[in-house]
Amino acid sequence: MLDIRKVRENPEAVAAALNKKYFEFDVSLFKSLDSSRKEADVRAQNLQAEKKKASKQIGQFIAQGLSVDDAKAKIAEVLSDIDSQLKSAVDEAKSIQESIHNLLMATPNIPDESVPEGKDEDENIEIRVWGEPKSYDFETKDHVDLGVNLDGIDFEVAAKLTGSRFAVMKGQVARMHRALIQLMLDTHSQEHDYTETYVPFMVNAESLKGTGQLPKFEEDLFKIPFNDTHYYLIPTAEVPVTNLLRNEIVDAKQLPIKYTCHTPCFRSEAGSYGRDTRGMIRQHQFEKVELVQFVKPQDSAQALEELTSHAEAILKKLELPFRTVKLCGGDLGFSAAMTLDLEVWLPGQEKYREISSCSNFLDYQARRMQARFRNPETGKPELLHTVNGSGLAVGRTLVAVLENYQQADGRIIVPTALKPYMNNLEFIG
Numbered sequence: 001m002l003d004i005r006k007v008r009e010n011p012e013a014v015a016a017a018l019n020k021k022y023f024e025f026d027v028s029l030f031k032s033l034d035s036s037r038k039e040a041d042v043r044a045q046n047l048q049a050e051k052k053k054a055s056k057q058i059g060q061f062i063a064q065g066l067s068v069d070d071a072k073a074k075i076a077e078v079l080s081d082i083d084s085q086l087k088s089a090v091d092e093a094k095s096i097q098e099s100i101h102n103l104l105m106a107t108p109n110i111p112d113e114s115v116p117e118g119k120d121e122d123e124n125i126e127i128r129v130w131g132e133p134k135s136y137d138f139e140t141k142d143h144v145d146l147g148v149n150l151d152g153i154d155f156e157v158a159a160k161l162t163g164s165r166f167a168v169m170k171g172q173v174a175r176m177h178r179a180l181i182q183l184m185l186d187t188h189s190q191e192h193d194y195t196e197t198y199v200p201f202m203v204n205a206e207s208l209k210g211t212g213q214l215p216k217f218e219e220d221l222f223k224i225p226f227n228d229t230h231y232y233l234i235p236t237a238e239v240p241v242t243n244l245l246r247n248e249i250v251d252a253k254q255l256p257i258k259y260t261c262h263t264p265c266f267r268s269e270a271g272s273y274g275r276d277t278r279g280m281i282r283q284h285q286f287e288k289v290e291l292v293q294f295v296k297p298q299d300s301a302q303a304l305e306e307l308t309s310h311a312e313a314i315l316k317k318l319e320l321p322f323r324t325v326k327l328c329g330g331d332l333g334f335s336a337a338m339t340l341d342l343e344v345w346l347p348g349q350e351k352y353r354e355i356s357s358c359s360n361f362l363d364y365q366a367r368r369m370q371a372r373f374r375n376p377e378t379g380k381p382e383l384l385h386t387v388n389g390s391g392l393a394v395g396r397t398l399v400a401v402l403e404n405y406q407q408a409d410g411r412i413i414v415p416t417a418l419k420p421y422m423n424n425l426e427f428i429g
Helices: 004-009 011-021 027-054 058-063 068-105 143-149 155-161 171-191 205-211 238-245 297-317 364-369 394-404 416-421
Strands: 125-130 195-197 222-226 229-233 249-251 257-266 285-295 322-326 338-346 351-360 372-374 381-383 385-393
Touching: 004 011, 004 068, 011 027, 027 068, 125 297, 143 394, 171 195, 171 257, 171 285, 171 297, 171 385, 171 394, 171 416, 205 229, 205 238, 205 364, 238 257, 238 285, 238 364, 238 385, 285 297, 285 394, 297 322, 297 338, 297 351, 297 385, 322 351, 338 394, 351 394, 364 385, 385 394
Parallel strands: 195 257, 249 372
Antiparallel strands: 125 322, 222 229, 257 285, 285 385, 322 338, 338 351, 351 385, 372 381
16 A cells, blocks of 8 residues: 555655556545545544533533532533534544545555556566577477377366366376476575465455455455355465565564465456466466565565566576566556566467566555564664565466477476476476
């Protein structure tokens, strides 16, 4: 959530900055609500002063000839009238404050000044490329045909079990999928100093509000009624892992705090119908290894570069060609101030496709969650900065391995980095 003090200082500047995300911030509405809130607050303060003054008037009433009992009754009458007005003013102020809160909860983070202008992914900026796409002396297949020919991926059975946009994996393909998860977790925990974490796959609404999925993106979530409440299946491990520090104040000496976590992810993909309906690129259920860092405000820009390099390290180990792009304003996520996407080369599509998004959220999520650290110089709690990214999306990594390591006979070479996790197999198929 944005800092309301900064919004009050210059709502027009906030609106101008959010235009880069193609979001229209209603300045008039904000000013009207804030003005009404101030008026209600002032009215409540004045009534409090009147109440305090009235409670001391018993002597005046007695001096005017009223008995003590009549004077007390008169004061009680006056106080009752003031209390009624005070309650109305306080209730109005609370209601207006809630409206302001809801407005800010539905307002995205301001993009960093370095974020390029642009409306969609076609205007993202390529900042570096690693590896060269291979040349093949045969007609390449995509992961769907490769997986079916290996008897390793079955979309028809998944549709029977559940519906469209699900997959069943079997045999050596399922084993490779598991090996990728192990490679990612081992690399991040042993080489990059992240603490491996296990979290629930369902969360409450407060957790999703904390990271910015609610209230705006409820239609993208799977909601599960439970007794008198409901839970949500997680769209990414970012949600439960980032919320580990919700309403917490950590010692500055603990920073940076770095977590890695493997979970399934569940997304309704609302609004994406007709896109990537073939195969495993865009599914309702997929696996992901997440990277999350909690850092001091002055360290978050460097933390984003570091975390991005950790995600890139997996692609380098697997020797998969990829590029790193900086997202333009129109492609930037709701809560992110800056995002670097990793896009892996897929021979089956002959294009780069996103495999990781690494984002700096500054204090936007921390303010929603009240995730703080105690500044040793002042002794006061301050908001943390949060940084996260996929390290990597497992299904898309599997797709990339199948397509980039395919052979003319349909077999798949096992990448060197995966061999220790697959009993030193040379090929699958």
